[in-house]
Amino acid sequence: MTASNILQAQFDNSYYRDLEGCYVAWQGVVAPKPEVIRINHQLADELGFNIKALTDDQSAEIFSGSKILEGSVPIAQVYAGHQFGGFTPILGDGRALLLGEVLDRDGMRRDIQLKGSGRTPFSRQGDGKAAIGPVLREYLISEAMYALGVPTTRSLAAVTTGEKVLRESQLPGAILTRVASSHLRVGTFEFFAAREDIEKVRLLADYSISRHYPDVSGQSDQYLLFLSEVLDAQAKLVAKWMAIGFIHGVMNTDNTTISGETIDYGPCAFMDQYDPASVFSSIDLQGRYAYQNQPTMAIWNITRLAEALLPLFDDNQEKGVEKATAVLESFSEKYYEYWLQNMRSKLGLVTERKEDMELVKGLLKSLEGQHIDFTNLFIGLSKAAEGDQTSLLSLFDDAETIAQWLALWRHRLDAEEVPMQTRLGIMARANPRYIPRNHKVEEALDAATYEQNFEPFKKLLAILESPFEAHADSEEFENPAPESKIPYRTFCGT
Ligand code: AMP
Numbered sequence: 209m210t211a212s213n214i215l216q217a218q219f220d221n222s223y224y225r226d227l228e229g230c231y232v233a234w235q236g237v238v239a240p241k242p243e244v245i246r247i248n249h250q251l252a253d254e255l256g257f258n259i260k261a262l263t264d265d266q267s268a269e270i271f272s273g274s275k276i277l278e279g280s281v282p283i284a285q286v287y288a289g290h291q292f293g294g295f296t297p298i299l300g301d302g303r304a305l306l307l308g309e310v311l312d313r314d315g316m317r318r319d320i321q322l323k324g325s326g327r328t329p330f331s332r333q334g335d336g337k338a339a340i341g342p343v344l345r346e347y348l349i350s351e352a353m354y355a356l357g358v359p360t361t362r363s364l365a366a367v368t369t370g371e372k373v374l375r376e377s378q379l380p381g382a383i384l385t386r387v388a389s390s391h392l393r394v395g396t397f398e399f400f401a402a403r404e405d406i407e408k409v410r411l412l413a414d415y416s417i418s419r420h421y422p423d424v425s426g427q428s429d430q431y432l433l434f435l436s437e438v439l440d441a442q443a444k445l446v447a448k449w450m451a452i453g454f455i456h457g458v459m460n461t462d463n464t465t466i467s468g469e470t471i472d473y474g475p476c477a478f479m480d481q482y483d484p485a486s487v488f489s490s491i492d493l494q495g496r497y498a499y500q501n502q503p504t505m506a507i508w509n510i511t512r513l514a515e516a517l518l519p520l521f522d523d524n525q526e527k528g529v530e531k532a533t534a535v536l537e538s539f540s541e542k543y544y545e546y547w548l549q550n551m552r553s554k555l556g557l558v559t560e561r562k563e564d565m566e567l568v569k570g571l572l573k574s575l576e577g578q579h580i581d582f583t584n585l586f587i588g589l590s591k592a593a594e595g596d597q598t599s600l601l602s603l604f605d606d607a608e609t610i611a612q613w614l615a616l617w618r619h620r621l622d623a624e625e626v627p628m629q630t631r632l633g634i635m636a637r638a639n640p641r642y643i644p645r646n647h648k649v650e651e652a653l654d655a656a657t658y659e660q661n662f663e664p665f666k667k668l669l670a671i672l673e674s675p676f677e678a679h680a681d682s683e684e685f686e687n688p689a690p691e692s693k694i695p696y697r698t699f700c701g702t
């Protein structure tokens with residue numbers, strides 16, 4: 209029996225079938241000695257893949273791209289993108305291959321993509337490969353985001369290739385298998401808009417609507433409604449990022465999905481000490497993608513989508529601009545509504561009141577300059593809601609700064625008739641105990657890269673897979689980094 213039959217992957221490749229001209233058919237290079245690091249069995253089950261029937265060698269062959277599965281037609285997708293504000297007319301999958309799409313157990317269409325599988329026509333100067341560090345980093349953080357309830361691409365498998373890739377030094381090569389509800393990006397639209405290929409833009413929009421937003425299909429102004437849906441999905445997404453302190457690091461339009469999933473975990477990091485200006489990426493010299501700028505950058509990216517779609521809004525360009533502007537102007541209100549919903553849950557609030565925005569802003573204001581760990585602050589508040597303020601107060605150099613705010617919060621809580629258990633349950637589900645702490649992520653990646661020791665990676669992953677529950681003997685994962693590891697820097701290791 210061939211490996212492809214054992215996996216029982218049922219491909220149905222709509223992107224390949226319906227979007228000719230938006231990709232090139234391509235094949236990965238054969239990895240010399242692929243070995244499995246990790247397979248995500250829960251996700252494999254969701255996809256209907258029978259991984260358990262495979263030997264490790266068969267899995268390694270499949271997830272390194274060495275074996276082409278029955279029904280898979282590998283393609284490299286083309287896209288453009290605004291990177292740090294500047295437009296690059298052609299980017300495309302330079303180190304990725306879409307193996308195809310499968311319908312999962314819920315009937316949802318999911319892309320299966322290899323990342324690090326070799327050069328493609330879009331590789332430019334790159335080698336098309338990936339080093340083990342960035343592969344495991346994306347695996348860890350995407351799965352952490354999923355467990356945190358944030359829309360995200362998923363990680364199905366990580367394998368080593370058995371060859372070295374040249375970065376600052378020779379590093380073990382690896383390949384990630386990524387699963388996404390699609391890889392349609394704002395940059396996909398920009399590629400064809402920049403070439404004034406309006407029919408391709410329309411084709412892509414129709415495809416995106418039927419794949420992601422079928423409810424708007426056939427309505428008058430369906431393309432405006434489509435824009436509005438993408439805007440809504442991005443507003444919701446970034447509001448979640450902000451609530452957990454996630455900083456994407458490269459919010460370029462080629463990394464902005466139409467589905468509203470987080471994609472491309474490069475120099476991303478979680479904010480430890482609360483500081484709205486936090487930037488971790490070494491390449492983000494101007495702080496364009498700093499924590500506090502993320503909502504602004506999201507609407508900036510959606511505005512680029514609106515520009516690409518403009519000819520579809522109205523035959524009269526001026527009218528088209530007017531209509532699009534009205535949609536774009538809705539972002540701020542939507543974003544703040546989503547953000548406030550998240551923050552209310554973090555504070556244990558069940559009802560909605562006008563003054564809640566002030567309450568949340570007051571809390572954040574009281575943190576300024578205090579070097580308070582953002583994650584542990586909310587764990588402290590959960591404990592304070594139960595009646596024990598000690599750990600909360602111990603976070604502050606000067607407890608007076610929070611005392612006044614605590615009184616306001618208690619007053620607000622008392623104004624709701626909510627059983628304590630309900631409130632604590634809401635807080636427990638909104639405030640993670642564990643985030644991918646930057647120093648723990650680095651420890652895990654270093655052990656894998658330099659010692660071929662995957663235990664720290666697996667241990668960290670196990671914790672991040674259930675971030676809201678207390679794990680035994682895992683205090684080191686709750687604690688912030690020692691001072692010696694701050695400030696933390698991420699590098700766009702590709
Ligand atoms: P990213 O910064 O990961 O969003 O990637 C930006 C662009 O660079 C995309 O077109 C990637 O496919 C391409 N790229 C990144 N790393 C490599 C590599 N090692 N080889 C070829 N292309 C790459």
Ligand code: MG
Binds near residue numbers: 462463472
């Ligand atoms: Mg990218």
